[in-house]
Amino acid sequence: MSKWKLVKLGEVCEFIRNGASIKQGKNRNGYPITRIETISNCIVDRNKMGYAGIGELGKYKEYVLNSGDILMSHINSEKHLGKVAYYENRNEETIIHGMNLLCLRLKQQKVRYKYVFYFLNSSFFRRQIPNITKKSVNQASFTVTALKELIMILPPLDIQKHIANTLDKTQEIIDGHKKQLEELDNLIKATFYDMFGDPVTNEKGWKIYKLKNIINGTPQNGLYKPASEYVNDGTGIPILRIDAFYNGKITNISKLKRLNCIAEEIDKYKLKENDIVINRVNSIEYLGKSALIKGLGEDTVFESNMMRFSVDDTIINVNFLIEQLCSTYIYMQVLGHAKKSVNQASINQKDVQDLDIIVPPLDLQNKFAKIITNIEQQKSLVKQSITESQNLFNGLMSKYFD
DSSP states (O other): OTTSEEEGGGGGGGEEEEEEEOOBBSSSSOOOOOOOOGGGGOOOOGOOBBBOBSOGGGGGGGGOOOOOOEEEEEEOOGGGGEEEOOOOOOTTTOBOBTTTEEEEOOOOOOOHHHHHHHHTHHHHHHHTTHHEEESSSOOOEEOOHHHTTTTEOOOHHHHHHHHHHHHHHHHHHHHHHHHHHHHHHHHHHHHHHHHHEEEEEEOOOOOEGGGGEEEEEEEOBBBOOOOGGGEESSSSSEEEOOOGTTTEEOGGGGGOEEEEEHHHHHHHHHHHTOEEEEOEEEEEGGGEEEEEOOOOOOOOOOOOTTEEEEEEETOOOOHHHHHHSHHHHHHHHHHHEEOOSOOOOOOHHHHTTTTEEEEEOHHHOOOOOHHHHHHHHHHHHHHHHHHHHHHHHHHHHHHHHO
């Protein structure tokens, strides 16, 4: 890298500019228009466009995206500032560049857009963003003028192409593994419906129990602690929060926040293997989100905006139940019980106990659980491959840009 030129970002761009100021509506009519959400996942997501009923381009013609344009967030929360996505035209589509995303149109004779995209995701570039950031109460921003002055590493075109191709291939491997994970998750859902049918219609005529009749005791709300009790020095007790589980499982156990607890609190709120937690207070789309407790490794408590319970395993297999709790069938029941306020919704212990659960014969539930165990073992291997591939990708990024 020491032999490669360092240039200002503005030198490799035909222009860097904000998009057209267009008031977007709710109807999906006319040409699609980019907005901040469009690049929230670092891709140009065509399902997250805005619309304003524009059928004739007129004065917006100059704002139509070209293949190779890079979109960048320059007004956002600080952690999302500088997020980028590259655009490739599909099937002669027309997309208008809207406000609150910058468009970087590159000088093709100087740079390859995929190389620039990867560079803008590098730590070398990301370290420069705070130097031009202006903070306000709820968001941060930087100006086009300041962005143009940031330093870019500029190797010859053939080396840019080699770097981009190498990173592309590595990313394709990662994406392929992620696709495998999606397919395995879909297999679990397909297996459930194949063996038990749709719980909504219950065409197989399974018995239906209230949740209160298949659990031990009553659901218990979690522990509330003020922010002052949380610690960052590795001491204390891990606490399970609602951002730490997804699709019925806990993710990133090692990243759980920790806090100070007395012995009585640990004893009362400690999670046990095969407990189930369910989200009781959140935005409506996450209300009722559930997870099965597995493999915590150390004493862990759970926070107050969820509740936990254990099941009567002579009636129901916990692995079968968690799949059902994560289904649309249960979510629609949760919505029926939800108490809504301005920014969130809630359910109480009685609401949870009142949930209708289909209960097939236990031997059939156990058979399903064995299938799920096998699929989860396959998923673990795929996740390991993702980690290894991501480490390779990160190593290449460091090699090329740091």
